[in-house]
Amino acid sequence: MSRTYQxxxxxxxFSPNKDxxxxxxxxxxxxxxxxRVIVDGFPELKGSSVLDYxxxxxxxxxxxRTALMFEPRxxxxxxxxxxxxxxxxxxxxxxxxxxxxxxxxxxxxxxIAISTLAIEMNWIDVQEGDNILKIDAPCGRITSYANVxxxxxxxxxxxxxxxxxxxxxxTVEVEGVGTVTYDLAYGxxxxxxxxxxxxxxxxxxxxxxxxxxxxxxxxxxHAVMKADKEILHxxxxxxxxxxxxxxxxxxxxxSGNDSRNVCIFAEGEVDRCPTxxxxxxxxxxxxxxxxxxxxxxxxxxSITDSVFIGSIVSEEDYGPFTAVIPQVEGTAYIxxxxxxxxxxxxxxxxxxxxx
Numbered sequence: 001m002s003r004t005y006q007x008x009x010x011x012x013x014f015s016p017n018k019d020x021x022x023x024x025x026x027x028x029x030x031x032x033x034x035x036r037v038i039v040d041g042f043p044e045l046k047g048s049s050v051l052d053y054x055x056x057x058x059x060x061x062x063x064x065r066t067a068l069m070f071e072p073r074x075x076x077x078x079x080x081x082x083x084x085x086x087x088x089x090x091x092x093x094x095x096x097x098x099x100x101x102x103x104x105x106x107x108x109x110x111x112i113a114i115s116t117l118a119i120e121m122n123w124i125d126v127q128e129g130d131n132i133l134k135i136d137a138p139c140g141r142i143t144s145y146a147n148v149x150x151x152x153x154x155x156x157x158x159x160x161x162x163x164x165x166x167x168x169x170x171t172v173e174v175e176g177v178g179t180v181t182y183d184l185a186y187g188x189x190x191x192x193x194x195x196x197x198x199x200x201x202x203x204x205x206x207x208x209x210x211x212x213x214x215x216x217x218x219x220x221x222h223a224v225m226k227a228d229k230e231i232l233h234x235x236x237x238x239x240x241x242x243x244x245x246x247x248x249x250x251x252x253x254x255s256g257n258d259s260r261n262v263c264i265f266a267e268g269e270v271d272r273c274p275t276x277x278x279x280x281x282x283x284x285x286x287x288x289x290x291x292x293x294x295x296x297x298x299x300x301x302s303i304t305d306s307v308f309i310g311s312i313v314s315e316e317d318y319g320p321f322t323a324v325i326p327q328v329e330g331t332a333y334i335x336x337x338x339x340x341x342x343x344x345x346x347x348x349x350x351x352x353x354x355x
Contacts, residue, residue: 021342023068025080026117030109030332031273031306036068036080036098037117049087050094050136051238054103057082057096063350064342065098070351073340076100077269081110087136092124094136100353101266105239106139106188108276108308112156113332115144119153120334126151137161139188139239155331159313160280162323163187165288166230169198174223177201177216182224182245187280187326189243190231191263192224196249205249205262207303210270217245217264234319246278257299257307268355274300274308276328283310283326306330 016022023041027034043061045053057065069078077100084094095114097104115133119126124133130145144158166184174180178200183193196205203209203216225231225242233239244265253260263271263278271278279300286292297311309329316323342349 016341017343019344021344023064023340023342025068025338025340026334027336027338028113028117028332028334029272030113030330031302031308032304033109033271033273033302034077034079034335035110035113035332036074036078036338037114038068038080038082042082045082045084050084050096050138051236053082053084053094054096054138054238058103062102065102066351067342067349068340068351069098069100070353072348073351076353076355077272079107079110079269081107081114083114084136086134087141091134091136091141092118096138099266100269103138104189104243104266106137106142106161106277106280108158108160108188108279108328109271109273109330109332111135111137111142111144111158111276112328112330115146115156115158116153116332117334119146119148137188139236142188153331155329157309157327157329158276160277160326160328161188162316162318162321163280163284163326164318164321164323165281165284166190166321168285168288170228172220172223172227174216174219177219180220180223182220183285184224184228184230185281185285186233187282187284188277189239189265189281190233190241191244191246191265191278191281192220192228192242193246193248193278193282193285194220196247197251205247205260205303210303213247213262213303214264214268214270217247217262218268220245221264234321243277246275246282248282253301255301255305257301259298259300260302261300262303270303272302272304273306273330274302276308276330279308279310279328280326283312284324287312287315287324 203212
């Protein structure tokens, strides 16, 4: 055996220079959608609420968002989160979400994943059955229920913030596409929901149409942002923006599921899961159309065929809207543990994206 190979076998630990930043993460996925959970090494964020922390991060450490989400440590569709103190003593923790464009207001797949991780890491006193977590997201408090059987998480369901419909069957002119019919609704984030049956598209909701979905989804998003003046949250200006376009096939799927979602969000990211906040907004739409009622569930699949289950818990007045409290169910898994190093002399230390 060569001496070099002996060294390879015995010298497996790298010691970075003292001026290199080390950030530790636990990586997960929910229905195929990644979540990079930052657990150590990120600079302290200042503020007294999750929205404060988000603003502070954006103003002071946005280069670390890009370093961890972009290549070479991530990719164009990477997603992450930072855990923070809750807004008050009744909460368990706060969370802000990171992606290729910036910071989202709500993320259902992250809620499912982080609730799973809270059990796996024993961040709470774990018990058999439902374990309740109160999580402060930028859009408000999310209550999740991580079900444990024989010490293992079998699934997570969460109750989203009040979700409401702004308008049904609106139309917008999209260059290169024509007239597009959409519903505008909020489920912790605003989306333009585009029913494939109501529009004449030359693509479908399968991986074969991946590039077309990105291009048309972003074209529709930008057109709606320009034309629709009602993308306004009733209480918080920081939440008043269109997050993405969700294409919907409401026909019964070959898998037996009720419907299919493909969400194009942020700067052209394609959600691998059915989109928890998107499903939340859909529950408001289906309730408004009298297509779902209390006690009924919808199974909604994604571009990867992963499934979330949506239902309605209750209804309440929310500013000028009649809102629903949706419930979304799914499962998440741990995929790895990382220690990312940021060498201050690396010309690509802040990351880059190529599609």
